[in-house]
Amino acid sequence: MDQTTNAPLKGAVFxxxxxxxxxxxxxxxxxxxxKMGFKPQSDAFWQYAIATVFSLPLIWRQGAASLKTRHPLLHGLRILLSVLGVQAFTQAFAAGMAPWHVVALVMTSPxxxxxxxxxxxxxxxxxxxxxxxVIGFSGAMILLRPWEGGLSAASLYPIAAAxxxxxxxxxxxxxxxxxxxxAITLWLLLLLTPINGLFSLQAGFEMPTGxxxxxxxxGGAIMFAAQHFLTLAYAAADAGFVQPFDDLKLFSNIAVSWLVLGFAPEGAYWLGVALILAGSLYLLWSERQLQTSPAAG
Structure with missing residues (x-):
């Protein structure tokens, strides 16, 4: 297998x-x-703080010069939105929503x-x-089921994260x-943890034990590994090629939810999952068709 064939395959695997x-x-x-009742705000802080510790070699290699920017306010707003997304995402888990359900709704983000x-x-x-x-949001409505008594706060957390x-x-x-x-990566790595820390303090800071x-x-080590694999994927192959493989995370979450936690989609929920996935994959496919068409060239 030659190098040009191997690189996209490596990207997909990563x-x-x-x-x-x-x-x-x-x-x-x-x-x-x-299950263990640890505050979601403190969970977000500690997990990302630990992931940042694992990232310190990368931060050290890049150096302070990489933080030079002409758009500090945009960086700040981006990081604030990222933190709010993390907080809403974690709150959904704390409310007892199955991971596959949360991730499926977050996939409406595109x-x-x-x-x-x-x-x-x-x-x-x-x-x-x-x-x-329209396809993706139809799937989200099937998962949210507002016709069955309205929308709960818990079900809206993943949408807020998205x-x-x-x-x-x-x-x-x-x-x-x-x-x-x-610069874009370093600003996020350095500020995500302290801003999560403010949310944790506001909710009543918890020290983890046992x-x-x-x-x-x-979890922090796995989160760092996930980010590292993501970087390797985009470094190995074109983003347009590897992006559809990112959607497979939905099936990874279904598998882990089922095998580890005992949750799996049932009945019409499968249709909602399929529609969200179909909408995402159709968007990627149609965009690629437009980019490779003679008119686009």
Whole structure:
């Protein structure tokens, strides 16, 4: 197998490994917050703090010079939205939602991104994007089931995370026009933990001990591994090629939820999962078709 064939394959494998690692970290978060009663705000702080400790060699290699920026306010807003997304994501687990259910709803984030791109960045949004959004949101409605007595706060946490992370993605897209990737990564690594710390203090700071501490250390290490696999995936192959493999994280979360926690989608929930996945994959496929068409060239 030659190098040009091997690189995309490596990218796909790293992306799948990242999905498995994220699913494992999600199972730990569910266990620590819902089963063991550790405050979700403190869980978010400790897990990301531990992941940052594992990232210190990367931060040291990049150096302080990488933090130079002309857009500190945009970086700050992006990080605040990222933290709010993390907090909402963790709250969903603490409320007892199964990891697969949370992740499926968070996968509506790309659809919020395209709506935000149309409204805030004034980008043209073609019919293919709107169709993908309709398909994805139809799946989300099946998972949320508002017709069965309204929407609970717990069910809205993943949607809030999706909106926050969608906003962060839009700002990242804006920053990549003029900022180096190293600056974008380092700002997030250095500020995510202290801002999560403020949320933890506001909720009543908790020190982990015993089994909770062990699980948080394991979760932080797995979270770092997931981020590392993600970086390796995008370094090995084109983003357009590896992105569909990122959607496999939904099945990783279903598998981990079922095998480790005893949860699995039932009945019509499978249709909701399928529609969200179909909308995401259709969006990726149609965008790639547009980019490779003769008119695009």
């Amino acid at each position: 992306m799948v490994l990242a999905g498995i690692a994220f699913a494992s970290a999600n199972a730990i978060t569910w266990t620590v917050t819902y 659809f919020f991104v395209l709506i935000g791109a149309a409204v805030f960045l004034r980008e043209h949004v073609g019919a293919n994007r709107w169709l993908a959004a 909106i926050c992370w969608g906003g962060a993605s839009l700002i990242t897209k804006r920053l990549t026009r003029s900022e180096p990737q190293a 089994a909770v501490l062990g699980l948080l250390i394991l």
